[in-house]
Amino acid sequence: MRNETTVERISARELVVVRTFNGSASTIFDAWTKPELLKQWWAPKSLGVSLFECESNLRVGGTYRYAFGRDPKNPEVFSGRYKEVSRPSRLVLTQVYERLRDAGEATITITFEESNGKTRLTLHQLFPSKEALDGAITSGMERGMRETFDQLDGLVDSLLRATQGR
Amino acid sequence: MIYKPMTPAMLAALGEPNRFRIVELLRTGPRPVNDIVARLALKQSHVSQHLRVLKNVGLVAVEPRAQQRLYGLRAHSLRQLHDWLDRYRHIWEERFEQLDDLLEQIKGQEKPGGAGKNK
Secondary structure, rough: OOOOEEEEEEOOOOEEEEEEOOOOOOHHHHHHHHHOOOOHHHOOOOOOOOOEEEEEEOOOEEEEEEEEEOOOOOEEEEEEEEEEEEEEEEEEEEEEEEHHHHHHEEEEEEEEEEOOOOEEEEEEEEOHHHHHHHHHHHHHHHHOOOOHHHHHHHHHHHHHHHHHHO | OOOOOOOHHHHHHHHHHHHHHHHHHHHOOOEEEHHHHHHOOOOOHHHHHHHHHHHHHHOOOEEEEEEEEEEEEEEHHHHHHHHHHHHHHHHHHHHHHHHHHHHHHHHHOOOOOOOOOOO
């Protein structure tokens, strides 16, 4: 019934998510690039996360910004630039997770292949380094939970203090 | 199904790139400190510090063998790591289901009087 989602780490720096949708490529392309549509699906609701702000200047070189999380006063932010905009088949963008800005920029390539009224979406994420991908997986950044990060900050501090000693 | 997340302490420990490199190296089997130092080209004092952190959060355990102390990964902790990747897939699944709903809505709007949706 429901279409299957696959996630595969194809190399140290690359993660690929594939999913088929019952709809045209242009509709799905719009759902990925128009703020009013993104706001309706992008934030995983079961985690209590909302997309507070979403700006998208859809043109080559144009920027976008998603602010999301649980607390609008302390959002998690993804931002970046569109590198290629070929509606409805292909979208290439850079992405920075602002909390881990030093980790660098990821490059995300999304392809939309339509056939018989269905569209196969391939989301290819190239992380700036192996560590950044490991970090993305392990840090739970997708959860967008400020509370967790606050907790982590505190823990990292105390771990550092404990290990650096006197 | 319940996906048990890693503890925040484990995440914090892995957030440091060199500690992650150590964990990756230990996936091939337990090793003594000097071997880790040589393979990762890190200072011995840093490796010792990192190992202490990894041990404190339960990712790594020490086993004495002959004259040496071998540092190895704890299987239970690794299972939690695996669950984490699984969780990532579940987040995308949830998003995509929300997108499915949106696509249905859009379809309904595109067809005037489009109550007769085919499944």
